[in-house]
Amino acid sequence: MGEALLEVKGLKKHFPIKGGILSKTVNTVKAVDGLNFIVEEGETLGLVGESGCGKSTTGRVLLRLLEATEGEVIFNNQNIFDLGKREMRSLRREMQMIFQDPYASLNPRMTVGDIIGEAMAIHGLAKGKDKERKVRELLEKVGLTAQQMRRYPHEFSGGQRQRIGIARALAVDPKIIICDEPVSALDVSIQAQVINLMEDLQEELGLTYIFIAHDLSVVKHISDRVAVMYLGKMVELADKEELYSNSQHPYTKALLSAIPLADPTANREKIILEGDVPSPINPPSGCSFHPRCPFAKDICSQEEPEFVDRGNGHFVACHLDPEEI
Amino acid sequence: MDKQNQELEIYSPWRDAWRRLKKNKMAMVGLGVIGLLVIIAIFAPYIAPHDPLKVDLMNSLQPPSDEFPLGTDRLGRGIFSRIIYGARISLRVGLITQSIALVIGITLGALAGYYGGWVDEIISYLINVFLAFPFLLFAIAIMATLGPGINNVFLALAIVSWPGLARIVRGQVMSIREEEYVEAVKSLGANDVRIIFKHLIPNCMAPIIVTVTLGVASAILSEAGLSFLGLGAQPPTPSWGLMLSGGRSFIRSNPGMMIYPGLAIMITVLGLNLFGDGLRDVLDPNMKDN
Numbered sequence: 062m063g064e065a066l067l068e069v070k071g072l073k074k075h076f077p078i079k080g081g082i083l084s085k086t087v088n089t090v091k092a093v094d095g096l097n098f099i100v101e102e103g104e105t106l107g108l109v110g111e112s113g114c115g116k117s118t119t120g121r122v123l124l125r126l127l128e129a130t131e132g133e134v135i136f137n138n139q140n141i142f143d144l145g146k147r148e149m150r151s152l153r154r155e156m157q158m159i160f161q162d163p164y165a166s167l168n169p170r171m172t173v174g175d176i177i178g179e180a181m182a183i184h185g186l187a188k189g190k191d192k193e194r195k196v197r198e199l200l201e202k203v204g205l206t207a208q209q210m211r212r213y214p215h216e217f218s219g220g221q222r223q224r225i226g227i228a229r230a231l232a233v234d235p236k237i238i239i240c241d242e243p244v245s246a247l248d249v250s251i252q253a254q255v256i257n258l259m260e261d262l263q264e265e266l267g268l269t270y271i272f273i274a275h276d277l278s279v280v281k282h283i284s285d286r287v288a289v290m291y292l293g294k295m296v297e298l299a300d301k302e303e304l305y306s307n308s309q310h311p312y313t314k315a316l317l318s319a320i321p322l323a324d325p326t327a328n329r330e331k332i333i334l335e336g337d338v339p340s341p342i343n344p345p346s347g348c349s350f351h352p353r354c355p356f357a358k359d360i361c362s363q364e365e366p367e368f369v370d371r372g373n374g375h376f377v378a379c380h381l382d383p384e385e386i
Numbered sequence: 387m388d389k390q391n392q393e394l395e396i397y398s399p400w401r402d403a404w405r406r407l408k409k410n411k412m413a414m415v416g417l418g419v420i421g422l423l424v425i426i427a428i429f430a431p432y433i434a435p436h437d438p439l440k441v442d443l444m445n446s447l448q449p450p451s452d453e454f455p456l457g458t459d460r461l462g463r464g465i466f467s468r469i470i471y472g473a474r475i476s477l478r479v480g481l482i483t484q485s486i487a488l489v490i491g492i493t494l495g496a497l498a499g500y501y502g503g504w505v506d507e508i509i510s511y512l513i514n515v516f517l518a519f520p521f522l523l524f525a526i527a528i529m530a531t532l533g534p535g536i537n538n539v540f541l542a543l544a545i546v547s548w549p550g551l552a553r554i555v556r557g558q559v560m561s562i563r564e565e566e567y568v569e570a571v572k573s574l575g576a577n578d579v580r581i582i583f584k585h586l587i588p589n590c591m592a593p594i595i596v597t598v599t600l601g602v603a604s605a606i607l608s609e610a611g612l613s614f615l616g617l618g619a620q621p622p623t624p625s626w627g628l629m630l631s632g633g634r635s636f637i638r639s640n641p642g643m644m645i646y647p648g649l650a651i652m653i654t655v656l657g658l659n660l661f662g663d664g665l666r667d668v669l670d671p672n673m674k675d676n
Binding site: 121124126149150151153154156157158160161162165166167168169170171172179180183184213215226229233 | 398399565566567569570571572573574575576577580584585588589591
């Protein structure tokens, strides 16, 4: 793998809960609570976890669509949280996002050509005929036809709309694209097409992806490395093969055991987790997974486990010995 | 040839709305009335048989005749001609007041909805204060302060109509700014001006158009009311409200002096309201139950 393109250090995003007549901050939702990871150039980093674990928030904080509470994101040797408005604008060319809901992420009052062209207009990349030509090229690149540039989003299907979203992200020649569950709103057959398109584009343009999803099979297909999040924290991060064959965190094991298998005769042990995800307002003490962990020991409720490398870039945040689980 | 076919198939959200609007009979009747009114106003000098201002005491208080289709008033001016020219005044009132209200309402509403926080607090407070007064009473109070005259009518009616618009725009903008497509242009690096003018306002056009159409009707009615009370247009302006007021003393002997301007007001306002209601059914998704 290549060099580190993006480095995240101690990233936190807390949402204040205001209450009372003076709107004092009575509490905070710790949506993202201390993330440390590196994204390497040209790789796809999968980010998985159940609903509400902070994956989408992480994506938005990385793009500064939400301001982080704490931490650093180093991109191009600079902390993007230190950049002023203008510097951030030019940086946005290099970091783009593909959104989850293809029905909500395109302005219904603009033609597809305007939507894609706007990205170029904002950064002054192309004008007039030149812009139109580039829009045509992009549409063809994502598997649509150039004639479709005069149409409005409501005339397209979900999969086609997601292709338009991809074309818009590509319009500014980004280095890294954060994909926020880009296929979870699509039919399974369409999912495969869009995923394949994304893989082809990555190869052709040398893109780096952060792929946020809750579908482990999709993540397994597209990612090089996979990170598992639980309650705003990363619990495990490893190469795809390593993670899927040798997971060391009990939460990852439970998640993996829940992937449906195509073989109905396969016999395997499913780990069924008890209880619900705790509230991110008052996360449990120590390891936030301990109330649901079938192997929890005394130390788990007292001390927060560190996110350490157990060799070969396999990071785990767990007190337990892998032999015990 | 091929290109032309492509062109024909494409339809924008507006064209789609127009297709549905065409099926609404009452709205089409309303649109017909509005269209007729606009034509009358533009071609008034060619349609009206007489000068609406020319006093002709020899012919005062005439019953309807070939020369004066709806009779004449106390000063011998043709009521028909005055009603034709009155359409100009009424349409001007409707369009000018709503244009001023539109600019103020959209600007303040969009600012409040987009920025929130203290900007919203101040603007919302202002809106609430203005909305707390009864509509016509407030207009009367403003006219009493500014003094009568048609230009002050524009101002007074714009002042009373912007808060309703601003409130609608504010609410719309607040919900649309959370849409993913707004987040998408933000992530592309768009500035606030672009987001507000290219993305937020075009997407709240539907309720704005409905409100403005109904607002035009309400402004025409209010102008007639103000002029009737002597606070609006001044004689000899051929304003429908003023004509009503002038016919008051002749209601028994010459009821046409009140009936015809009254009908003109009624038909105009009815047409605008029918069209506005039809637009609402087509454009406002909250009402799209049937």
